[in-house]
Amino acid sequence: xxxxxxxxxxxxxxxxxxxxxxxxxxxxxxxxxxxxxxxxxxxxxxxxxxxxxxxxxxxxxxxxxxxxxxxxxxxxxxxxxxxxxxxxxxxxxxxxxxxxxxxxxxxxxxxxxxxxxxxxxxxxxxxxxxxxxxxxxxxxxxxxxxxxxxxxxxxxxxxxxxxxxxxxxxxxxxxxxxxxxxxxxxxxxxxxxxxxxxxxxxxxxxxxxxxxxxxxxxxxxxxxxxxxxxxxxxxxxxxxxxxxxxxxxxxxxxxxxxxxxxxxxxxxxxxxxxxxxxxxxxxxxxxxxxxxxxxxxxxxxxxxxxxxxxxxxxxxxxxxxxxxxxxxxxxxxxxxxxxxxxxxxxxxxxxxxxxxxxxxxxxxxxxxxxxxxxxxxxxxxxxxxxxxxxxxxxxxxxxxxxxxxxxxxxxxxxxxxxxxxxxxxxxxxxxxxxxxxxxxxxxxxxxxxxxxxxxxxxxxxxxxxxxxxxxxxxxxxxxxxxxxxxxxxxxxxxxxxxxxxxxxxxxxxxxxxxxxx
Ligand code: NAD
Numbered sequence: 001x002x003x004x005x006x007x008x009x010x011x012x013x014x015x016x017x018x019x020x021x022x023x024x025x026x027x028x029x030x031x032x033x034x035x036x037x038x039x040x041x042x043x044x045x046x047x048x049x050x051x052x053x054x055x056x057x058x059x060x061x062x063x064x065x066x067x068x069x070x071x072x073x074x075x076x077x078x079x080x081x082x083x084x085x086x087x088x089x090x091x092x093x094x095x096x097x098x099x100x101x102x103x104x105x106x107x108x109x110x111x112x113x114x115x116x117x118x119x120x121x122x123x124x125x126x127x128x129x130x131x132x133x134x135x136x137x138x139x140x141x142x143x144x145x146x147x148x149x150x151x152x153x154x155x156x157x158x159x160x161x162x163x164x165x166x167x168x169x170x171x172x173x174x175x176x177x178x179x180x181x182x183x184x185x186x187x188x189x190x191x192x193x194x195x196x197x198x199x200x201x202x203x204x205x206x207x208x209x210x211x212x213x214x215x216x217x218x219x220x221x222x223x224x225x226x227x228x229x230x231x232x233x234x235x236x237x238x239x240x241x242x243x244x245x246x247x248x249x250x251x252x253x254x255x256x257x258x259x260x261x262x263x264x265x266x267x268x269x270x271x272x273x274x275x276x277x278x279x280x281x282x283x284x285x286x287x288x289x290x291x292x293x294x295x296x297x298x299x300x301x302x303x304x305x306x307x308x309x310x311x312x313x314x315x316x317x318x319x320x321x322x323x324x325x326x327x328x329x330x331x332x333x334x335x336x337x338x339x340x341x342x343x344x345x346x347x348x349x350x351x352x353x354x355x356x357x358x359x360x361x362x363x364x365x366x367x368x369x370x371x372x373x374x375x376x377x378x379x380x381x382x383x384x385x386x387x388x389x390x391x392x393x394x395x396x397x398x399x400x401x402x403x404x405x406x407x408x409x410x411x412x413x414x415x416x417x418x419x420x421x422x423x424x425x426x427x428x429x430x431x432x433x434x435x436x437x438x439x440x441x442x443x444x445x446x447x448x449x450x451x452x453x454x455x456x457x458x459x460x461x462x463x464x465x466x467x468x469x470x471x472x473x474x475x476x477x478x479x480x481x482x483x484x485x486x487x488x489x490x491x492x493x494x495x496x497x498x499x500x501x502x503x504x505x506x507x508x509x510x511x512x513x514x515x516x517x
Pocket of ligand 1: 203217423
């Protein structure tokens, strides 16, 4: 791989300084300037769509439709949302009303953190860099982007276009591999957004900790699918296989393995075979609708997993390392200790794991690291709720795969091994801003309320302070008190009923007479 486009390591501290100086110049305090830059970002992509399609064809063998769907559309959504909402997002807000403090006018305002560092992976390189950039600008931040060295054509194109379309002092691209990124991470940033695998995520987290830099980690994992045998099997097979083969499985939200009841495996496999034929009538290798793996090293890694599996190939399994091609592959009867069930495959291999029932499926999910998504295919609400209520993940998606990352208003984000923090839209803006609180206390407040706080302290001051303190919610009753309370209530009800019977009814009065009360 050519490294001629890498940023010289000695230039990196200069770029860092330029971005900080530009941020401190205060240019981005103007909302109008932020809006101009956000719009420019949209046109950077719009004017150069063909060049990005060509770059992604070189880097990933990407079909144009996948590029439009996964990279362009998602960026346009982010640009438009940031542009349309920036006034609302940045408006200062009154704090919740408090009788004691309202005169001070307490307010909250989202202010920029400073210079954001964004380190991106190879799989959807345009979306992974430009959508956070929209959020960073909306928040009033400068940003330095570090594209993946595994997608060199896209990385070079970004390095060429960012200074052409955006403010040259505020926004920068640093290109390079491990040595360059290591240098970048030695420097102090005001926030780091890292998207990629968990091994490097730990390196980034350690570097961020050195400077107490806040961090968003968007990591990966193995996303499970639970299939209800009563589901619409054709629809399930179509959406699951689409999610697995899009971008040749190199999507963080791609479904990795499917938990199906043993008795349903044959029917599900038949449906997958039909869908596979309809997707690639002339085979996937020559199809214009099928992508390549990012590098020979990753192609070999995935092929090794296929060769080591004890599962049975339903279709696919073949590979061409030099062409970075792995056929869309479905494996059935995959056991939990299979190599395919270890690390994240991040390739077009779908494993089917037969289970006894939904409880076993839930246990399998819970015994593993938290995934970015849990998918369930079922028309039965009780089945969906059972799986979602008893598992944990970044997202809980019914009857769909992958598509959730493009839905405006819902963020992407992981849990545990799949990361922390949120991505896209207002949530991205929130990651890149901090809430600065303010108040302004008029002098007369001391005369009528808070004068007691100044020494020397007097007994009236303590009284006033107690009067100003918030009251507490009702004291919770202990379980035993609650049980005793219920028993007393029951006895009282019995007593009242007995008294009413003896006083108000004929047989009651007769009984009283007989007993000569
Ligand atoms: P990658 O190899 O492109 O690496 C990601 C970034 O880390 C690159 O910019 C690279 O230069 C940098 N890097 C690599 N080694 C480094 C080191 N030693 N020190 C510092 N920086 C280093 O991509 P990847 O990590 O293989 O990406 C795929 C992973 O990303 C998958 O696990 C996928 O699930 C995950 N992912 C997550 C999301 C999400 O939103 N949660 C989105 C996309 C991808």
